[in-house]
Amino acid sequence: MREKIQDILILVFLLPALCNATTVAFYTDGVIQEGDEYVSVGVYNDATVDMTGGIVTDQLTTYNYSTLNASDGVLEAIVSVEYSTVNLSGVVIIGGMTVEESATVNMFGGNMDSLKIWSANAANLYGGIISDYLKATSTVNIYGYGFEYNPLAGDYRGGQLAGFWLDDTPFSIDLYYSDTPGGPIIDTWSHITLHEIPEPCTLALLALGAMRLRNQTSHMVS
8 A cells, every 4th residue: 555655646746747748849940948848859851950958858859951059958869860960069968869871960069978970971070078988880070189099998999089179178088899799890990080180379380480481571572
């Protein structure tokens, strides 16, 4: 009897939350903002959704040629498929993200646990935090400088990549590797393309040198 009463009390407390649980589908442009709370979200067609706050407690999925611009808020998971595009920036928090079926992700900021790149058009990383691991069987472009790869570091057998983003923020990402018998070999490091951008100080010195050279040339001509 006591267990039944406890079950009833739990149901009573959960019922308002269950009744307020919302699933939403965007077929045209829309916004997810502070105060919004959804269980699941779907973005379809060529709709663009800007997420500036709010919570998605289960999963947000982008389909077709849609676009998600997420700069704030909390998402348990993102799945991006069918040529859709996800742009991540700011302080958005993501449990995990999966990119497949020729979708694209551009990560300029944010914080996520894991990023899985399957058959994607491209994954382009310019900033942000991947705190657990990066798993990839498709191309991942990483833009920054001072890259160092240690094949013996990290927790997922694929080594660890460290460096600096374009805004001088240091990063380190554990890379995933798997050669389970009978399964596919997943070697994330072999799918990463590093784009070494000169650090800002170097760019400033190059610019200063070019200005001096131009001035010297002008004086010689005159």
